[in-house]
Each structure stands twice: as structure tokens, then as C-alpha cells.
Amino acid sequence: MRLPKPIETYIAAENTGDVDALSTCFAPNATVRDEGQVHHGLPAIKTWKAETKRKYNHTLKPLHSAERDGATIVTCEVTGDFPGSPVTLDFRFLLEAGLEGGAILSLETI
Numbered sequence: 001m002r003l004p005k006p007i008e009t010y011i012a013a014e015n016t017g018d019v020d021a022l023s024t025c026f027a028p029n030a031t032v033r034d035e036g037q038v039h040h041g042l043p044a045i046k047t048w049k050a051e052t053k054r055k056y057n058h059t060l061k062p063l064h065s066a067e068r069d070g071a072t073i074v075t076c077e078v079t080g081d082f083p084g085s086p087v088t089l090d091f092r093f094l095l096e097a098g099l100e101g102g103a104i105l106s107l108e109t110i
Contacts, residue, residue: 001062001064001065003062003065003074004072004093004095004102005025006024006025006026006093006095006102007025007072007093007095007104009021009024009025010026010093011060011062011076013025013049014049014053014059015059019046019050019053022042022045022046022049023046025103026042026045026103026104027103027105028041028042029105030042030103030104030105030106031105031106031107032044032045032107032108033106033107033108034048034052034107034108035109056080056081056082057080058080058082059078059080060076060078061076061077061078061079062074062075062076063077063088070094071092071093071094072093072094072095073090073091073093073110074090074091075088075089075090075091076088076090076091089109089110090109091107091108091109091110092106092108092109092110093106093107094107
């Protein structure tokens with residue numbers, strides 16, 4: 001499956017726990033919505049990612065992607081240390097307009 005470079009980088013960072021790699025895929029003012037909380041800005045996103053990785057020790061396996069309403073929706077199998085693992089979740093990525101290699105502006109688990 002071919003995904004835009006920032007999304008590929010994000011998934012690789014998720015699977016390796018490389019929080020520093022998030023700097024190469026998120027815009028400095030990006031927003032993440034996950035588990036009922038909003039994380040705004042790169043420092044907050046890095047803290048969120050470190051905490052969720054420590055809490056769930058999870059990995060993502062992309063299954064499908066589609067473009068919808070200007071966003072890229074990636075369906076992933078999420079495996080980790082949580083009840084019901086593995087689960088299938090959709091991740092909605094909004095990228096900088098017109099830039100294949102641009103940064104992630106927002107990420108939401110839907």
C-alpha cells in the first residue's frame with residue numbers, strides 16, 4: 001500500500017517508539033485528537049505519543065487507505081497491551097495542502 005511519506009513516517013515511529021521521528025512528520029502547530037483529548041503543538045504530541053506507547057506498547061499494521069473529504073483515512077490493525085487487542089481503527093490524517101511530502105496538520109482516531 002502506498003501512503004504519503006508523512007503517514008509512513010508516523011506509522012514507523014508508532015511501531016518503533018521513536019518519539020523524535022514525529023518532528024519529521026508533524027507540522028509544529030499540528031493537532032492530535034485521541035481518547036477524548038486534544039494535543040496541540042509538537043511538544044504536546046511528543047508527550048502524548050511517549051505516554052501512549054508506554055501505556056499500551058502498541059503497533060500499527062495498515063490494512064487500507066482512502067481519500068475522503070481532503071483527508072487520508074488509514075485503517076489499521078492495532079495490537080498492544082489493552083483489552084480486546086487487536087482492534088481495527090481508522091486514523092484520519094489531514095496533510096498540508098498539495099504537498100505529497102508535507103507535514104501532518106491533524107490526526108484523529110475515528
